[in-house]
Amino acid sequence: MTSxxxxxPADHPYGITALPYGVFSGADGVRRVGVRVGDxxxxxxxxxxxxxxxxxxxxxxxxxxxxxxxxxxAWESARAWIxxxxxxxxxxxxxxxxxxxxxxxxxxxxxxxxxxxxxYASEHHATNVGRIFRPDGDALTxxxxxxxxxxxxxxxxxxxxxxxxxxxxxxxxxxTEDQPVFGPSVRLDIEAELGFVVAGATELGSRVSxxxxxxxxxxxxxxxxxxxxxIQAWEYVPLGPFLGKSFASSVGAWVTPMxxxxxxxxxxxxxxxxxxxxxxxxxxxxxxxxxxxELNGSVVARPPYSTMYWSPRQMLAHLTVNGASLRDGDLFAxxxxxxxxxxxxGSLLELxxxxxxxxxxxxxxxxxxxxxxxxxxxxxxxxxxDGTRIGLGEVTGTILPAD
Numbered sequence: 339m340t341s342x343x344x345x346x347p348a349d350h351p352y353g354i355t356a357l358p359y360g361v362f363s364g365a366d367g368v369r370r371v372g373v374r375v376g377d378x379x380x381x382x383x384x385x386x387x388x389x390x391x392x393x394x395x396x397x398x399x400x401x402x403x404x405x406x407x408x409x410x411x412a413w414e415s416a417r418a419w420i421x422x423x424x425x426x427x428x429x430x431x432x433x434x435x436x437x438x439x440x441x442x443x444x445x446x447x448x449x450x451x452x453x454x455x456x457x458y459a460s461e462h463h464a465t466n467v468g469r470i471f472r473p474d475g476d477a478l479t480x481x482x483x484x485x486x487x488x489x490x491x492x493x494x495x496x497x498x499x500x501x502x503x504x505x506x507x508x509x510x511x512x513x514t515e516d517q518p519v520f521g522p523s524v525r526l527d528i529e530a531e532l533g534f535v536v537a538g539a540t541e542l543g544s545r546v547s548x549x550x551x552x553x554x555x556x557x558x559x560x561x562x563x564x565x566x567x568x569i570q571a572w573e574y575v576p577l578g579p580f581l582g583k584s585f586a587s588s589v590g591a592w593v594t595p596m597x598x599x600x601x602x603x604x605x606x607x608x609x610x611x612x613x614x615x616x617x618x619x620x621x622x623x624x625x626x627x628x629x630x631x632e633l634n635g636s637v638v639a640r641p642p643y644s645t646m647y648w649s650p651r652q653m654l655a656h657l658t659v660n661g662a663s664l665r666d667g668d669l670f671a672x673x674x675x676x677x678x679x680x681x682x683x684g685s686l687l688e689l690x691x692x693x694x695x696x697x698x699x700x701x702x703x704x705x706x707x708x709x710x711x712x713x714x715x716x717x718x719x720x721x722x723x724d725g726t727r728i729g730l731g732e733v734t735g736t737i738l739p740a741d
Contacts (some may be wrong), residue, residue, distance in 0.1 A: 346376045355722040357417065358400055358731060359557070359590035362443040369400035369446055373420055374592055377440050384436040385423060393419065401450040402556075402593060406537035409719040410553050417597055422564065445500070445591035448559070449535055451493040452665035454587070455657055456531075456563055456579075456673060458487040458714030459648040461607070463676035466688045468615050482556055483611060486648040486656045488670070491563075492584040496669065499560065499590050499733040505710060505740040506585040508569035522740035523566035523582075525693070526708040529674040530641050530684035530716050533561035534650050535593050536668035546662035548619030551651035554664060558599065558625075559720050560590030560733035561671045566697045567687055567707070587671070590718075590731035598728060602626045604644050613652070616659055622649045627730065629675055631684065632715040636699050641675040641684040685730040710739045 352358070352374050352559075362379050363369045371458075372379040383397035393416065396405045405416065423433050433445045458464055461478070464487075468477030481487065497503075505526060511518045538554040540546060546554060563583065570582025601625040627643035653670060674684040683689045686707050690696055692704035708714070718730035 342375070343427045343430045343481045344424065347723060348724075349726045350376055351719060351727060352376055353722075353724075353726070353728070355423060355724050355726070356594060356598055356728040358421055358489075358594040358598075359405075359448060359527060360592045361401055361448045362438070363444045363446065364438060364443055364637060367637065368601040371397040371399055372438075372668055374440075374695050375424060378437045379443055380420075380423075380433070380439060381436040381477070382420070387434050388432040388436065389423065389429060391419060392658060400446075401667070402448050402535070403450050406449070406535070406556055407539070408463045413556065414597065416600060417595060445498065447496070447498040447589070448591060448593050449667050449669065451496045453669070454491040454493040455668075455670040456491050456583070457648070457653050458673040459653060460673055460676050460684075461647040461648050461690065462682075463674040463684065466676060466683065470687065470692045472555060483609070483647075484613070485617070487607040488653070488673075489578050491587065493709075495584055496587050496589055498733070499588055501586075501588060501735060502738050503564055503586050503588070503735045504738045506566050506581070507740055508566060508571055508581050510568035511572045518572060523569050523708070525567035526737065527565040527609065527686045528631070528684075528708070528714050528716075529563040529568050530629050530639070531563055531671040531673060531675060532562040532625070532627060532629075532643055532718070533559045533589055533671045534654075534668055535559065535663055536654065536670065537666045538664060539666055540658065540664045542664065544658070545661060546655055546658040546664065548617060548622065548651045548655045551594070551617070551654040552621075554594050554654060555650060557595040558594040558730060559593045560716055560731045562714065562716055562733045562735065563671060563674075563736070566586065566594070566683070569694045586722050587732045587737045589669075590672055590733045592731035594728070594730045598722070599625060599720055601723045606649055607647055608643065611649065617652045617655060619651065619655075622651060624649060627718055627720045629684070630717045632717070633705065634699060634701075634713055638697055639681055639683055639689060641682050642677045643672070643675050645677045646675065668727060693731055708737050710737050712737050
């Protein structure tokens with residue numbers, strides 16, 4: 339196990355085996371790239387200058403996109419350099435002045451998001467939704483086990499954790515009305531997902547294979563895809579999600595490199611029928627990531643990412659199989675993470691079975707969907723290389739009334 343001169347507890351979730359990247363600003367308001375270690379953030383540009391590293395230009399940026407554009411060998415070298423900074427006692431004097439406590443900085447969106455795609459990769463979630471909306475039909479649609487279903491979202495409404503979320507307005511069709519009505523969503527929901535940051539630009543018309551996907555998967559971050567279920571239900575036939583999804587998606591401030599998740603790799607569930615050849619390859623891994631959904635301070639669900647049907651490598655390969663190009667800073671999300679148990683469902687739609695089974699909070703109040711003033715926080719953790727668990731950050735947001 340690599341140790342740090344910071345003298346962090348061995349079980350600290352943000353020790354030297356985690357080292358997620360983020361973008362922060364101090365009193366000067368200048369945004370730059372840092373890495374979280376313990377309850378502090380290291381200003382990497384300043385540390386590079388103090389130690390004579392030639393990497394300062396990568397860190398003196400308002401996003402991670404410059405690092406993303408460098409490619410996987412540079413990502414690995416950067417991480418090794420950071421580990422060296424934090425594990426070599428002789429560098430302590432040069433590095434320590436550039437550590438800032440988290441309470442003294444402001445965290446920002448870590449990536450300038452290029453394109454955003456949302457998948458639907460949980461069999462348990464898809465089955466629950468199918469049973470809710472098609473109680474007399476097949477829970478899964480005929481295509482579900484043949485390809486990772488997804489849709490393109492709106493990158494401009496991806497916001498960093500802590501951003502308040504305004505209740506969206508739109509058309510909806512109440513069952514008691516003959517015609518649609520316009521107004522605030524009354525079935526506002528969450529979706530506990532895992533986001534993947536993508537890099538390595540490709541040319542239009544080219545494809546990324548499953549085995550090439552690791553060259554483009556930079557890291558993961560916390561993700562909550564807010565959903566207006568009533569707006570979505572009225573609009574989605576025949577083209578799919580639109581305004582019920584595009585009003586906001588919240589991401590965590592920290593991006594954990596894939597290199598930190600080697601100990602979290604786990605086999606996928608059995609895929610039957612056998613996927614097409616372009617979706618097959620080496621190391622079709624899942625991830626043993628624990629998720630905790632908290633509503634107004636109370637844990638309401640613990641979805642396990644290890645149950646997801648499709649691998650992130652398969653999702654990325656499918657995303658490009660038609661020749662769609664990648665850009666540095668692309669983002670895709672897994673879709674709602676749900677497990678087989680009732681307390682492992684990653685959305686209120688499932689937890690309350692479309693409002694038929696309200697959940698009761700410790701203060702005695704009940705919820706079917708989100709009310710104004712509600713705060714949702716979703717936390718993530720994974721096994722670390724040293725046998726402890728590492729933190730993958732959290733994503734939080736509070737619902738404001740419709741404007």
